[in-house]
Amino acid sequence: MTPLLRDADERDLAAVAALYGREVEGGTATFETTPPTLDEMAGRFAAVRRHGLPWLVAEIDGRFAGYAYASPFRPRPAYRYGVEGSIYVEEAARGHGVGRALLAALIARARAMGLRHVIGAISDSDTSAASIALHRSLGFRQAGVYRQVGWKFERWLDVTLMQLDMAPDGDPPSGPGLDLTGGLT
Template identity: 60%
Template sequence: MIRDATAADLAAITALYAREVTGGTATFEETPPSRDVMAARLEAVQALDLPWIVAQIEGELAGYAYLSPFRNRNAYRYAVEDSIYVAEPARGRGVGYALLAALVERARGLGLRHVMSVISDSATSEASIRLHARFGFDRAGTWRHAGWKFGRWIDVHVMQLDLDPTAAAPTAPGVPLA
């Protein structure tokens, strides 16, 4: 089941993200944020009318995902970045696919132009790269040795989904930036 995240999900979201911070490379954070910090992040995304969604399997959090502004400049207001985190026991069960499908649908509904994905670590992120490619994301480049975590340099791959290949003028206001 995919649904909008609520404050009731914060404990599970915080725990899932903490495991990725301390043991994975999907984020370059090195200290797990508190529940209060994660609550502020959730509220900030939702205040922009962007989706923060969760996936549940048998009532348990299987993953979460959200869209956030790609860059904090007005010219980028039609581009968002996706973030997807799937719990270890739920990997390989279609959770990432369902979350990304929901995000892309919501981005289209908001009249956005691009969904960007910034995927770290070619050594462990091939599944994420393949998932995004299935949705039509194109590789837009690689930032070589962009991050240092766990005693090694980590590449970052940028992928981009063009939601309106006609390059028509925007018909929606885009993401309101501060």
Template identity: 50%
Template sequence: MKIRTATPADLDAITAIYAQAVREGTASFELVPPGQDEMARRMAAIAAHGGPYLVAELDGVLAGYAYASAFRPRAAYRHTVEDSIYVAPGFQGRGLGRALLTALIEASERRDYRQMVAVIGDSGNEGSIALHRACGFAHMGTLVATGLKFGRWIDTVLMQRPLGAGAADLPGM
């Protein structure tokens, strides 16, 4: 497995992986998969914020991706990021999610982010919840019935983990 920084050349595969997640899963609360132009805009926004955007290749195939985006737009949140991880069907259960999340945490710490928040769609998403727990995230709460998808209400699970020194000191000190 190879983990590296994503490039615009990866957008075809990233767009396809995300489209399937939108169409078939509850990890994303989007109802219509965005096109490649929108995915490129999102990638550029993450780069502008300074967040890492990574891909995992397995057997020469882009099999998953992860990024850390701004948690909220207000300036006081500038040291907190939200993680997103997507692994293509057929590649799940091979450790790609854990490798991507571990690399994403390390890359975020190098950028002096101090907190990472996971906003997990569907309280029944045991795989994502277990992955985040294994990588040091703590359960912070569940927002009940916050999304309506596939004709049912879906919860949102919030998890959080400190990065680097966390709240022990102020960034740049």
């Protein structure tokens, strides 16, 4: 079962919103507590695309298996060479290389854009050890931990920050970076 990756489009948003909504209501990969509406998710999708950043969908045997996208790391101009990657995988598709394929594709796209950093913010959950191991296997290093910063499901949650530096020698940027004037919602 090799995942097929493609650019997401508006037809994918119902599946994206459903997967994300399940994680909001039952998981800790996001600190949101109310699932966004389909319209809200469409706005987030449009904001990512306005920045020229990738939003990918994975399919296995023609069925939606997960999605990933890159968003600006922070809104200030000095951060324009870094993105944060977000990955969500359907429960039935976990353990089949979907997360790895999506993250590797995000890294390749960020590199091709001349960006320098990909950041992962991994919150506590039953799968956080696997997510940290996945990031580490693709060259990320742990940059720090925010301790007990999220309160969800009657418990405190940490966030582990992982960072991939795609130009570790400190060379100057090769391009203009992201245009951060469009803003994200």
